[in-house]
Amino acid sequence: MELKKRLTKVISLHLIFLLFGCAYYSMAGSIPANISNVSIPLFVNDTPEFELSEKLTSEIVQQISIQNVIKITNDIDSDSVIDGSVVSVSDGPYAFNNNEQVSEYRFSLSVRVSWIDNEDDSKLFEKTFSAFGTYSIDNDPSSDGLDNDNDGVIDADDSDEFGDSRELAINVAINKIAVDIVNTVLSTW
Numbered sequence: 001m002e003l004k005k006r007l008t009k010v011i012s013l014h015l016i017f018l019l020f021g022c023a024y025y026s027m028a029g030s031i032p033a034n035i036s037n038v039s040i041p042l043f044v045n046d047t048p049e050f051e052l053s054e055k056l057t058s059e060i061v062q063q064i065s066i067q068n069v070i071k072i073t074n075d076i077d078s079d080s081v082i083d084g085s086v087v088s089v090s091d092g093p094y095a096f097n098n099n100e101q102v103s104e105y106r107f108s109l110s111v112r113v114s115w116i117d118n119e120d121d122s123k124l125f126e127k128t129f130s131a132f133g134t135y136s137i138d139n140d141p142s143s144d145g146l147d148n149d150n151d152g153v154i155d156a157d158d159s160d161e162f163g164d165s166r167e168l169a170i171n172v173a174i175n176k177i178a179v180d181i182v183n184t185v186l187s188t189w
């Protein structure tokens, strides 16, 4: 039962990520010549928010695989490693309506990431990435009047806006950060 629940969750998460699509720059190879693979250990989660690092790490692995950016390996002798920590989250009221009720909440997270060349331990990049998703407490992203994923399409017009409102906001933020990180890997060097 527990496994079935988890599987359903994983599948729906992947569906959400697929639906969001991705905004990648050029696919032109710009990876340093001496580096042919990368290992991506589970990111450290310095926040109390459950499962953030698992979701983010697996999304980065998935995006790098789908985009065929660089070979991913679990080998301890990898040419390079992407290390990351979820350093902070903020989650709370962001905007109020005329009745001074909260009309919009935001879930934001910041992630510190470095890509390290294992040959000489040099950093190919080190950067903090931040992103957010918006949600409301009425818990229906398809009718909350918010552009939850900030793509310019709102509610029923946006097929991405469904499901649990806060979970959607978290997944939006994770997806944006994963895309940013993969773009930074692509544009390094």
Ligand SMILES: [Ca+2]
Binding pocket: 147, 148, 149, 150, 151, 152, 153, 154, 155, 158, 160, 161
């Ligand atoms: Ca939207």
Ligand SMILES: [Ca+2]
Binding pocket: 140, 141, 142, 143, 144, 145, 146, 147, 148, 154, 155, 161
């Ligand atoms: Ca919405």
